[in-house]
Amino acid sequence: MALVHSELCVGCGKCVPYCPMGAISLSGGVASIDQDECVECGLCTENAICPKKALYAPESFPWPRVLRSEFSNPHCPHRTGVTGRGTEEMKTNDVTGRYRFGKLGFAVELGRPGTGARFRDMEKVTMALAKIPGVHFEEKNPVYALIEDPHSGKMRDDVLDEKVLSGIVEIMIDEAQLPDVLQALKQVEPTLDTVCSVDLISRVQADGSIPALDVVRKLGYYVSPNCKTNLGFGHL
Structure with missing residues (x-):
């Protein structure tokens, strides 16, 4: 410390x-x-x-204190090998093509400078999402490494009180599950002792439309679309 x-x-x-x-x-x-x-x-x-x-x-830091540094200090390598708070697919879908048409990626970001987040709050999110049939947690995500039971979303008891600047929970779902996921997050949000935001990752249709955005808007949520184009310079 x-x-x-x-x-x-x-x-x-x-x-x-x-x-x-x-x-x-x-x-x-x-x-x-x-x-x-x-x-x-x-x-x-x-x-x-x-x-x-x-x-x-x-x-060096003892366990589980070391998690604070791994999640909060960009100069500290994470034991999962991931160099950021989330995986490459958080930024571009061209790395593995994980998010195919009909699939959606979700990233629930908890904590920010000035607020931080404890893994206890992240567990509330993972357990709420795990109840939805077919939800798949991204196994390369740093938070996933602390989940003891992926079926229930339960995290290790010895890490729950550790506090970090922020953490990201990543999942993949079928498009039809979008309302269920948003409803689950809406129900758990009032119980969180931190701030959170939700990222929705989707492929763009050939005509430039993103059907998932219409669903989100109809459910009454504010959406701020962003797009990233990978020019492929890394694939020589």
């Missing part, structure tokens, strides 16, 4: 505004870090913020 050399700290307060979780404060004239709120993002210890070098981090 991020720590303070109290004998070096002069209480200048320069580190306080840099913490995205507001975990750093001044107490008794020296910096103090709320370890429960700290997500080990490394921002305070890796960017020479402190003029006296009073902030430091241990060489």
Whole structure:
């Protein structure tokens, strides 16, 4: 965990505004870090913020504390081998062609800087989605690695209280299941102690239309369409 050399700290307060979780404060004239709120993002210890070098981090973190760094610090490699919060298909469908016509991808993003998210809230989402027949969790997703039972969506008990900047739950469904998934998320959302957003991944029809968007709008949800075109420069 991020720590303070109290004998070096002069209480200048320069580190306080840099913490995205507001975990750093001044107490008794020296910096103090709320370890429960700290997500080990490394921002305070890796960017020479402190003029006296009073902030430091241990060489390694114990389990399950290490998850905070893996999910929050972009310089920390994740044990799944995924270099981001989600898989390649979160950004482009051209990597594996996973989302075929008739299939939809969902990404439920929990947490943001200033709020964060605990795996306990992510478990609420995975358990709600697991109740829908045919829902397939993306196995290469970092959150999936912590799911103990994919059939129920239950996560490991020892990780539930760990807090990270954000996490993403990825699933794939048939287009016909879209209303069921949105309804499940609508029901679980009030129980979450964090913010969340939903990404819908779909192929575009030959005429440029996206039928799933019409379904979402008819159900009363606001949609902000985005599109990414892969030019294929990586396929030489």
